[in-house]
Amino acid sequence: MTKHCLMVGAGLSGAVIGRMLAEAGHRVTVLDARGHIGGNCHTERDADTGVMVHVYGPHIFHTDDAEVWDYVNGFETFLPYKNRVKTTSQGAVYSLPVNLHTINQFFGQTLRPDEARVFLESKADTSISDPQTFEEQALRFVGPELYEAFFKGYTIKQWGCSPSDLPASILKRLPVRFNYDDNYFFHKFQGMPENGYSAMIGRILDHANITVTLNTPVSRDQAAGYDHVFYSGPIDGWFGFDLGRLGYRTLDFERFDYRGDYQGCAVMNYGDVDVPYTRITEHKHFAPWESHEGSVLYKEFSRACGPDDIPYYPIRQVAEKTLLAEYVAKAEAEANVTFVGRLGTYRYLDMDVTIREALDCGRRYLATLETGEPMPAFTVNPL
Known part of the structure; x- marks a missing residue:
């Protein structure tokens, strides 16, 4: 029937x-x-520049x-697309996720993979045997310097609370690689429509x-x-x-246009807590097979979701x-x-x-x- x-x-x-x-x-x-x-x-296509814009923030397909x-x-x-995220922290630009290049650049070292593992373990807080919070998870696995530079400020802005108030499960797979692979995802199939x-x-x-x-x-x-x-x-x-209402975080987007290439990558995070936005996305870089003189960019601001806002991230x-x-x-x-x-x-x-x-x-x-x-x-x- x-x-x-x-x-x-x-x-x-x-x-x-x-x-x-x-x-x-x-x-x-x-x-x-x-x-x-x-x-x-x-x-949707931006009428002025021809850039394909991800209206509610970037979506990268990986599986x-x-x-x-x-x-x-x-x-x-x-079509093939690799997400290579950069972050601006403390006046310098680094690759994310944290990889061998990030570690060597941040600490001024020339470590090989095995050396970097030992080095990072020496920085970690090994007194934390069973991390319960986001902060404990980060301190246990990367130590205070990398935590402060790449995780703390960004997380405070994204979630609106201290990382010590968030569960360790949010950082369940700490993104650290002991090679020079800066592909943000590790899935077999990755691309953009x-x-x-x-x-x-x-x-x-x-x-x-x-x-x-x-x-x-x-x-x-x-x-x-x-x-x-x-x-x-x-x-x-x-x-x-x-x-009652379930809690969400929502995003505000501040658009600006640019002639040329503004930041040279699709996603630039901002790890410092005194920078009010979490990242800037430059949308023409999400379609590297296209060529556009103009550029469409968005600054992203995270905040608590109100009744009339679009819900993005469940707090849980x-x-x-x-x-x-x-x-x-x-x-x-x-x-x-x-x-x-x-x-x-x-x-x-x-x-x-x-x-x-x-x-x-x-x-x-x-x-x-x-x-x-x-x-x-x-x-x-x-x-």
């Missing part, structure tokens, strides 16, 4: 699930509160998931069984009448924030997790709605993980139609 399903949100989750159901013969309605598809992955890589390449050509993410998502949504309507906020009551709802908005928003500290558990219990009592994506599950998700979970979710739903089992509120436990 043909179902009519609602996707709340025209980002990656709604598009991927919607496409799978549409290809299986079901009717899909996609509604989004914003005036464009793609969610925070939305890209070890071959199926996900093949999936996105089925809708858009991904030749024509931007919005073009890719537009093709995913381009199916006869899919109807997309923008500028249309959707409430819980308005979602009634569909056979099933896949909700990628904020989980607390589905319930009208009746238990003790208070938020407690509130989340209450919303999860309410969600599991709902009928015919599944919460998906970054906002629906209140988790920070890279794009490849979002797509993987959407593929799995769509398959799970189609399987329930065969077996008659109920579709769960979550296919991945948000807690």
